[in-house]
Amino acid sequence: MSGLVLKLSPKERVLINGAVVENGDRRSRLSIMTPNAHILRLRDAIHPEEVNTPVRRVCYIAQLVLSGDADFEDAKLQILRGMEQLSQVFTDADSRAQLAAATDHLVNGQTYQALKALRTLLPREDRYLAAGPT
Numbered sequence: 001m002s003g004l005v006l007k008l009s010p011k012e013r014v015l016i017n018g019a020v021v022e023n024g025d026r027r028s029r030l031s032i033m034t035p036n037a038h039i040l041r042l043r044d045a046i047h048p049e050e051v052n053t054p055v056r057r058v059c060y061i062a063q064l065v066l067s068g069d070a071d072f073e074d075a076k077l078q079i080l081r082g083m084e085q086l087s088q089v090f091t092d093a094d095s096r097a098q099l100a101a102a103t104d105h106l107v108n109g110q111t112y113q114a115l116k117a118l119r120t121l122l123p124r125e126d127r128y129l130a131a132g133p134t
Contacts, residue, residue, distance in 0.1 A: 004032040004112065013042040018068045039112055040066040044119070053123040054089075055118065058076065058082035061114040062106075069097070072111065079106055079114070086121065095121060 006014060008023040008030065015021075017038050032039060040063060051060045061078050064070035080103065087099050102117035 003035075004037075006030045006032065006039070015040040015042060015045075015067055021065060023051065036108070038066050038068045047120055051111060053129065054082065055121045058086065058113060059118050061121070062111050062118065065111045066115065070108065076106060083118075090121060095124060 005030070008014065010023060010026050010027060011023050012023045013020055014023075015038070016031075016032070020042070030075055046056055046060050048060075051057055058079055061070065061075050061082065065072050065075045083099050083103055083106075087096065090096065090099065098117045098120050102114040105111075105113035105117060
């Protein structure tokens, strides 16, 4: 079986090609077989007022592609530029690996997977910002 597999909690909502779909009362699993479908878990969505850091900005642009509010080709360059800037700050091996994975996914048109890799940087960014200037 190929494609994206979504494991949904009870009452969890997901945006699929512009339609909000809510799961029933039980855990479920959906296999998305259509390539390049626009999919976004609403629990993971970053709201516009929360876009106040570099990683969140890059994630938000990827999220706009997944929600169908931005064209992939137009957003791709912005996301790649943002990841290049992030690579100047996130110099540890694991962060670099996540940025490289996100880049590979984006180049292959896999925006969801790129967003997933980028989201791993959010806690690290929070720690950097909490530590303040060095």
